[in-house]
Amino acid sequence: MDGAFAIVKVNGQKVKRIAASSSGKLEFDLEFGQDYVVEFHKQFYATKKINVFLGQVTSEMIDIGCYGNTWHVGMIQKVEGIDYSVLDAAVGEIFFEPDKKCFGWDADYSLRVMDELERLEEELAAKKDEFESALSNAAKATSKGDFARARTSLAAAQKLFPHDSRIEELQKDIDKAAAAAKDAELADAAAAEAKQKKAEEKAKNEEF
Numbered sequence: 001m002d003g004a005f006a007i008v009k010v011n012g013q014k015v016k017r018i019a020a021s022s023s024g025k026l027e028f029d030l031e032f033g034q035d036y037v038v039e040f041h042k043q044f045y046a047t048k049k050i051n052v053f054l055g056q057v058t059s060e061m062i063d064i065g066c067y068g069n070t071w072h073v074g075m076i077q078k079v080e081g082i083d084y085s086v087l088d089a090a091v092g093e094i095f096f097e098p099d100k101k102c103f104g105w106d107a108d109y110s111l112r113v114m115d116e117l118e119r120l121e122e123e124l125a126a127k128k129d130e131f132e133s134a135l136s137n138a139a140k141a142t143s144k145g146d147f148a149r150a151r152t153s154l155a156a157a158q159k160l161f162p163h164d165s166r167i168e169e170l171q172k173d174i175d176k177a178a179a180a181a182k183d184a185e186l187a188d189a190a191a192a193e194a195k196q197k198k199a200e201e202k203a204k205n206e207e208f
Contacts, residue, residue: 086120
């Protein structure tokens with residue numbers, strides 16, 4: 001994800017910041033002898049953390065065939081009304097496995113977190129459905145000339161995903177359609193007034 005970055009912390013203190021490439025990839029090294037918390041960030045997304053335990057590890061303990069870990073971290077959009085407190089703790093833990101002389105994930109820990117992450121994903125999917133429905137209602141109301149309802153539906157969508165590019169586009173469509181309708185209403189009123197005046201003049205002429 002373009003714009004993502006990672007922050008590496010030791011004892012709560014930031015020791016490095018790594019920006020992602022345009023393809024969303026990050027690469028960095030962690031020295032042995034310390035335990036780390038690696039935080040993954042992106043604007044408008046919830047932060048995820050991974051614990052990496054290297055405090056009791058030295059380079060002599062590592063097998064020559066042991067290479068660095070590759071992680072795939074999926075970011076979750078922040079939406080009003082969803083509880084993200086499960087992400088206050090790490091979503092994964094990496095530790096040294098002496099029998100393998102290399103590193104591995106704590107599978108039991110990850111499984112415990114997975115249920116909560118699935119709940120978050122389900123809630124987010126429901127919010128996205130709600131968002132799409134609100135956008136659709138706003139577009140339909142605009143096409144029918146019901147601009148008050150269109151703006152109400154758009155506001156509901158904006159509350160859920162305020163930074164979605166379609167919000168601004170639809171807002172422009174509503175404003176443009178409302179302005180056109182207002183112009184048409186004024187033109188109709190002017191035409192009706194002209195017609196009225198013409199009728200009044202005709203009546204006066206006939207009376208004269």
